[in-house]
Amino acid sequence: MNGVQVLLIDDEVxxxxxxxxxxxxxxxxxxxxxxxxxxxxxxxxxxxxVVLLDIKMAGMDGIKTLRAIKRRHPEVEVVMLTAHANTDIVISSLAMGAFDYLLKPADVEELGRKIEDAAMRKRSNSK
Structure with a gap:
């Protein structure tokens, strides 16, 4: 996974x-x-x-952020992170172009695999 550029967005510092x-x-x-x-x-x-994006954030939430990212950077793959398993929000984010989602706290091994899969999809779509 060397060389993969990841942006982690979460208001829990x-x-x-x-x-x-x-x-x-x-x-x-x-x-x-x-x-x-x-x-x-x-x-x-x-x-x-790849962007790792928390759904529940103060101010601009994850859904609004996802929408803005996909509008400005449609090639970037986004993995949604949520501590609250809300099926409607997850389905909505996938419909807007999110690559996948994981429940927080995410297992680092599983998260690593999601990032790798998302990065491979981005690279294959960029060709």
Missing amino acids: GYTDALAKRLDRRGLSVTAADGGPQALEIMASKSFD
Whole structure:
């Protein structure tokens, strides 16, 4: 998974910091954002393969952020993260173009596989 650029978007800074360190140890290049507006600002100047996006965030929630990401960067694959298994929201996010979703706290092994699958799909769609 070396070389995969990941943007982690979550307003829980402690969770974001811990997860970013764990993913970084797996050879991923992780950038963290504490919400949708900051993430969109970062994405305006840097490209990513995969976005990990929390659904429940204060201010601009994950669904609004997903919509903005897909409108501006349709090639980026987005994996939704949620602590609340709300089937309607998950189905809605998949319909808007999310690659997949995982329940928080996500198992790092499973999350690593999702990131790898999403990065491979992005690369195959870019050809």
